[in-house]
Amino acid sequence: MFVTVTLSLLEGFLSTLKLFALTLVFAIPLGLIICFGSMSKAKIIRLPVQLFIWIIRGTPLMLQLIVIYYGPGLLLGESPWVGLSGRFLAALVAFVINYACYFSEIYRGGLQSIPVGQYEAGQVLGLTKKDIFFKIILLQVVKRIVPPMSNEIITLVKDTSLARIISVYEIIWNGSSFIKSDGIIWPLLYTGAFFLLFSGLLTMLFHYLEKKLDYFK
Amino acid sequence: MSILEVKDIKKKFENTEVLKGISFSMEEGQVVSIIGSSGSGKTTLLRCLNFIETPDEGIISVRGKELFNAANLSSDKHVREEDIRQNRLHFGMVFQHFNLFPQYTALENVALAPTLLKVKTEDEAKKEARELLDKMGLSDRMGNYPHQLSGGQQQRVAIARALAMHPDILCFDEPTSALDPELTGEVLKVIRSLAESHTTMIIVTHEMNFARDVSDTIIFMDQGVITEQGDAKELIDHPKMERTRQFLSAIAK
Numbered sequence A: 001m002f003v004t005v006t007l008s009l010l011e012g013f014l015s016t017l018k019l020f021a022l023t024l025v026f027a028i029p030l031g032l033i034i035c036f037g038s039m040s041k042a043k044i045i046r047l048p049v050q051l052f053i054w055i056i057r058g059t060p061l062m063l064q065l066i067v068i069y070y071g072p073g074l075l076l077g078e079s080p081w082v083g084l085s086g087r088f089l090a091a092l093v094a095f096v097i098n099y100a101c102y103f104s105e106i107y108r109g110g111l112q113s114i115p116v117g118q119y120e121a122g123q124v125l126g127l128t129k130k131d132i133f134f135k136i137i138l139l140q141v142v143k144r145i146v147p148p149m150s151n152e153i154i155t156l157v158k159d160t161s162l163a164r165i166i167s168v169y170e171i172i173w174n175g176s177s178f179i180k181s182d183g184i185i186w187p188l189l190y191t192g193a194f195f196l197l198f199s200g201l202l203t204m205l206f207h208y209l210e211k212k213l214d215y216f217k
Numbered sequence B: 001m002s003i004l005e006v007k008d009i010k011k012k013f014e015n016t017e018v019l020k021g022i023s024f025s026m027e028e029g030q031v032v033s034i035i036g037s038s039g040s041g042k043t044t045l046l047r048c049l050n051f052i053e054t055p056d057e058g059i060i061s062v063r064g065k066e067l068f069n070a071a072n073l074s075s076d077k078h079v080r081e082e083d084i085r086q087n088r089l090h091f092g093m094v095f096q097h098f099n100l101f102p103q104y105t106a107l108e109n110v111a112l113a114p115t116l117l118k119v120k121t122e123d124e125a126k127k128e129a130r131e132l133l134d135k136m137g138l139s140d141r142m143g144n145y146p147h148q149l150s151g152g153q154q155q156r157v158a159i160a161r162a163l164a165m166h167p168d169i170l171c172f173d174e175p176t177s178a179l180d181p182e183l184t185g186e187v188l189k190v191i192r193s194l195a196e197s198h199t200t201m202i203i204v205t206h207e208m209n210f211a212r213d214v215s216d217t218i219i220f221m222d223q224g225v226i227t228e229q230g231d232a233k234e235l236i237d238h239p240k241m242e243r244t245r246q247f248l249s250a251i252a253k
Ligand SMILES: Nc1ncnc2c1ncn2[C@@H]1O[C@H](COP(=O)(O)OP(=O)(O)OP(=O)(O)O)[C@@H](O)[C@H]1O
Pocket: B013, B014, B018, B036, B037, B038, B039, B040, B041, B042, B043, B044, B045
């Protein structure tokens, strides 16, 4: 039984990991675009972007999952999310949008924390805007956003379990299915070990990154 | 021909006119110090010369070449940005708060701009950076990061960094104001030796004795205008204007 349960949970965890990894792959760059939008000098870009960020950060991710999964069907009469892969895609879209907005705010905080003197020192040396950003500013921003990003990313590990609300078969779904089929609850508790292990690994990775960037202040 | 000629520079922030028509010129190898009370526009003037601020009116010429003329400001933003960047190469700037790049060592800070702008190969840039840091008395500090250096050492790295781009005119904005008193000496010594080797410099400072010693000319600014300018020793010892006298005696206290 233990082996059966472990295999089933592993399978669910794979789906969890897939959702986790793909969310990061898309949300990290999308967050940067949203960040630039929210800092744009043009009101016509800045205000809608800020409104969007406020809506996404001001409502539960659970609700956003439901809106994205059921919304198009209600509006168009036909849901674009068909089958298991469709549900996974819907979950992914919701996660990417949600996390991109959180990331964008972290980036913004990081960018705004860089003293203006750093830009000016680059300017008076005659450096190009591109060099100033990539050779001077970027690494300082990265250093500052590692701690908040690691918090957010570890939260994402756990948030992936929300996807079960639209029947994405991630690890919690698989764990709880044993309650119905075999009347046992321990597989559900056992899922906790997977989360702990994975977030432990991530914590170590981020500590390592922070250490790596510790050589300057 | 004057190395720098500034004509009738005016600059407004929102509604306050900070520079109300500044004109002066200087010769190659000269040292000009700018003194004046807080808020008189000294920093703003240096920032205009380094094109961090754009003057609303006026002309800036270097070696007879007009770099900036407010009358024909281009409206094409891209052309303007590249022009501004080129213009900046004529001037160097040393900030009150050093503004070193924290992720680079002293050596890398100095070699960065020449390398990125392909003025030199990286090896050549590093070689010259070593020589410059050596001149600043920092031969044993080249591999240190800014946070591992004292304020005085950081400011000397900042001076070397500015010199590495070989500007026509090197500007200093209160280079010792952020330093503990016991560290100002080492920075002033370096600036003094630059003056002795005829580096063209504009120095905003509150160190009157230093200004009197190293400068050829002193400019006294008050509320956005040059109230008095002239020979350094003459101006400090025998100021002509009442306002200058007030300022100097207030500072002496
Ligand atoms: N970016 C800005 N926006 C608005 N006002 C500004 C700006 N920069 C400077 N000022 C104002 O312009 C005036 C002149 O400032 P500036 O920094 O040039 O004076 P300063 O002579 O360098 O003074 P200090 O000796 O205190 O450094 C001040 O009243 C200041 O508040």
